[in-house]
Amino acid sequence: MKLSLKPQETYRDDYTFSNSDEAILRFPFPFPEDGYMYSVNMEPHVRGGATPVYDKVFDVDEHYIGDMADRAITLDQDPLRCQVLPHMETAEWDTLELLMESLANDYPEHFSLTKNGDKWHWINRPLEIDQTFTFGRKETLPYDPFEYITRQMQGDFSLQDQRDNNLYMDGGMVTSQADWSLNFDVGMSFHEWHGPVPLAHQAGVFDRALQYLLRLQYGKPVRRLNWTMTANPRLDTSPENYPLWGPEKAAITPENVGHRMCLRVELQTLHRLPRSNAILFSIRGYLIRLEELVKVKKWAVRMHRVIRDLHPQIAEYKGLPRYRQYVVDYFAPFDDGRTLNSGIAAEQDSI
Amino acid sequence: MKLKIEAIATLTPGIRKFTLAPVDGSPLPHAGAGSHVVLEIPGPSRIWKNAYSITSAADAPAYEIMVRRVEKSRGGSAWLHDHAKLGDVLEVYPPQNLFAPQRLAKRHLLLSAGIGITPFLSYVRLAGLAYEFHHCCKPEDEAAFRALLPSGPQMTLHTSRHTLNLEALLKSQPLGTHLSVCGPESFMDMVLATAAHAGWPAAKVHKESFGGATGGEPFVAHMKRSGVTVTVGREESLLDAMEAAGLAPPCLCRGGACGECKLTVLEGVPDHHDHYLSEIEHAANDAVMTCVSRAKTPELVLDF
Numbered sequence: 001m002k003l004s005l006k007p008q009e010t011y012r013d014d015y016t017f018s019n020s021d022e023a024i025l026r027f028p029f030p031f032p033e034d035g036y037m038y039s040v041n042m043e044p045h046v047r048g049g050a051t052p053v054y055d056k057v058f059d060v061d062e063h064y065i066g067d068m069a070d071r072a073i074t075l076d077q078d079p080l081r082c083q084v085l086p087h088m089e090t091a092e093w094d095t096l097e098l099l100m101e102s103l104a105n106d107y108p109e110h111f112s113l114t115k116n117g118d119k120w121h122w123i124n125r126p127l128e129i130d131q132t133f134t135f136g137r138k139e140t141l142p143y144d145p146f147e148y149i150t151r152q153m154q155g156d157f158s159l160q161d162q163r164d165n166n167l168y169m170d171g172g173m174v175t176s177q178a179d180w181s182l183n184f185d186v187g188m189s190f191h192e193w194h195g196p197v198p199l200a201h202q203a204g205v206f207d208r209a210l211q212y213l214l215r216l217q218y219g220k221p222v223r224r225l226n227w228t229m230t231a232n233p234r235l236d237t238s239p240e241n242y243p244l245w246g247p248e249k250a251a252i253t254p255e256n257v258g259h260r261m262c263l264r265v266e267l268q269t270l271h272r273l274p275r276s277n278a279i280l281f282s283i284r285g286y287l288i289r290l291e292e293l294v295k296v297k298k299w300a301v302r303m304h305r306v307i308r309d310l311h312p313q314i315a316e317y318k319g320l321p322r323y324r325q326y327v328v329d330y331f332a333p334f335d336d337g338r339t340l341n342s343g344i345a346a347e348q349d350s351i
Numbered sequence: 352m353k354l355k356i357e358a359i360a361t362l363t364p365g366i367r368k369f370t371l372a373p374v375d376g377s378p379l380p381h382a383g384a385g386s387h388v389v390l391e392i393p394g395p396s397r398i399w400k401n402a403y404s405i406t407s408a409a410d411a412p413a414y415e416i417m418v419r420r421v422e423k424s425r426g427g428s429a430w431l432h433d434h435a436k437l438g439d440v441l442e443v444y445p446p447q448n449l450f451a452p453q454r455l456a457k458r459h460l461l462l463s464a465g466i467g468i469t470p471f472l473s474y475v476r477l478a479g480l481a482y483e484f485h486h487c488c489k490p491e492d493e494a495a496f497r498a499l500l501p502s503g504p505q506m507t508l509h510t511s512r513h514t515l516n517l518e519a520l521l522k523s524q525p526l527g528t529h530l531s532v533c534g535p536e537s538f539m540d541m542v543l544a545t546a547a548h549a550g551w552p553a554a555k556v557h558k559e560s561f562g563g564a565t566g567g568e569p570f571v572a573h574m575k576r577s578g579v580t581v582t583v584g585r586e587e588s589l590l591d592a593m594e595a596a597g598l599a600p601p602c603l604c605r606g607g608a609c610g611e612c613k614l615t616v617l618e619g620v621p622d623h624h625d626h627y628l629s630e631i632e633h634a635a636n637d638a639v640m641t642c643v644s645r646a647k648t649p650e651l652v653l654d655f
Contacts, residue, residue, distance in 0.1 A: 212608030
């Protein structure tokens with residue numbers, strides 16, 4: 001299906017962001033069962049599967065232009081949202097190549113890449129970019145290679161160096177995060193940056209996940225879904241800007257929860273990079289207002305059960321307690337007690 | 352992927368260099384410094400799978416590997432020396448890297464012997480790499496190796512292990528140096544023991560390993576509930592064999608981490624390779640992760 005892009009939407013101030021019916025139906029709903037608990041829910045990132053966002057290596061959707069405009073605003077206000085440590089320069093070029101090749105291959109109507117030895121020609125039609133440069137020579141690009149390409153791809157990214165049987169977050173582009181800070185985490189090891197997560201450490205989730213990722217193979221990316229909730233469709237829910245979005249959370253009421261509250265889902269993919277042996281971690285976020293989500297019957301029923309029964313420590317970690325009851329009450333009328341099929345598929349073709 | 356032998360060069364009487372190019376001219380996956388490829392080599396009774404370091408540059412249009420003829424070998428290296436010819440097409444698995452250089456190292460001490468030179472040929476090609484490199488070889492091979500190696504004060508070629516004073520070398524390295532070693536097991540063992548004795552921390556010492564092999568001795572698994580018996584071949588996983596037999600066992604990560612594919616073992620002793628079960632659970636031997644684990648007994652009976 002041809003991808004059509006919406007004109008620029010906003011993710012702050014007047015929040016003009018909304019999902020078309022097509023975008024709602026392809027939303028990566030994260031709950032295959034009626035309950036939720038942490039697990040090592042990783043699987044090979046192969047094309048196709050439970051949700052259409054698995055069809056491409058890196059998914060681009062109708063919100064592309066607005067996402068990139070919002071990233072530019074955030075970077076303008078806080079350049080430290082993009083940082084790469086000096087020993088990761090090879091990984092920067094690896095990232096640029098992987099993203100350009102994937103986009104050009106999966107969306108040829110929007111992106112194209114032509115290589116003539118190390119002389120490359122990149123065209124990004126939605127953002128009206130036409131760039132020739134020399135691969136490996138950063139002075140031939142307007143930004144360093146990692147920043148250059150991640151200013152043109154939806155979702156956040158981090159770069160992990162592998163050493164001492166561990167992974168270190170030695171770079172990233174993070175402007176649409178669920179309340180974590182690259183500037184704080186940069187240089188941390190796998191267990192350090194996951195330190196704040198409750199319950200999962202004791203269950204050994206991070207020990208097993210690290211062993212799995214240390215063995216991640218080139219050409220065999222893996223994926224998982226993660227989720228949280230956000231008041232208003234705001235991409236930049238960073239610790240640095242908590243004074244801006246904290247009050248918006250406090251302003252959620254039973255009357256406005258359906259319109260303002262969003263389920264925020266991250267399609268996380270991990271890719272071994274060939275030259276540097278680093279790992280590229282892509283955190284591709286999707287937002288959906290609750291009033292959009294209930295247009296899919298199965299999801300409305302399941303959301304009621306998952307949020308109602310969520311472990312209190314997970315709810316606390318995800319910042320839900322203040323409005324959790326409003327969310328449960330919002331979904332309760334949709335839950336008629338029916339038995340739902342396992343899996344995340346919408347199970348309806350139209351809205 | 353199918354690669355054809357595009358060039359063969361004899362470097363020494365025991366070492367040949369092969370250039371492997373894509374059959375259809377398409378670009379190859381990049382092979383970063385330290386990468387290896389696994390070749391499927393046709394043998395009279397079975398297919399050999401041998402791993403070789405890639406010595407060509409990451410962006411090269413073809414892979415170069417060097418193959419030493421293993422003495423008394425009846426396997427892959429003998430075939431590559433005695434039978435391989437230009438134009439032969441081999442099945443080659445995409446490159447993997449288990450010996451990548453440490454990017455944070457201020458300095459690298461590279462020690463190799465004989466065919467162990469191969470991963471370091473890609474290391475020394477990296478721009479700006481600060482290194483000291485010692486390679487040991489037989490006197491008759493000196494000229495061949497010298498032609499492959501960079502020249503300069505950072506490079507020393509030894510025609511006898513006795514001219515290499517390992518202890519003095521390892522004791523005189525500046526802090527922040529990483530040691531990487533590749534060669535025959537006896538050489539690597541000697542270097543590692545000397546390094547440990549000289550007080551090198553384990554995290555600063557790296558040994559070439561192809562590892563990652565999921566294969567092993569074939570075994571038979573009986574599925575008690577479904578009544579299906581599968582033979583798990585040398586190069587496939589128990590999970591692969593079950594799927595090939597038309598079963599749909601649970602699985603997710605296919606890497607021994609998520610726990611999804613755990614099955615109860617009713618008889619036999621599993622050979623555990625997963626990171627999911629605890630040491631106590633491994634010792635109990637009553638469960639097996641089908642994606643990576645195998646069998647220590649000729650047969651397993653599983654509750655599936």
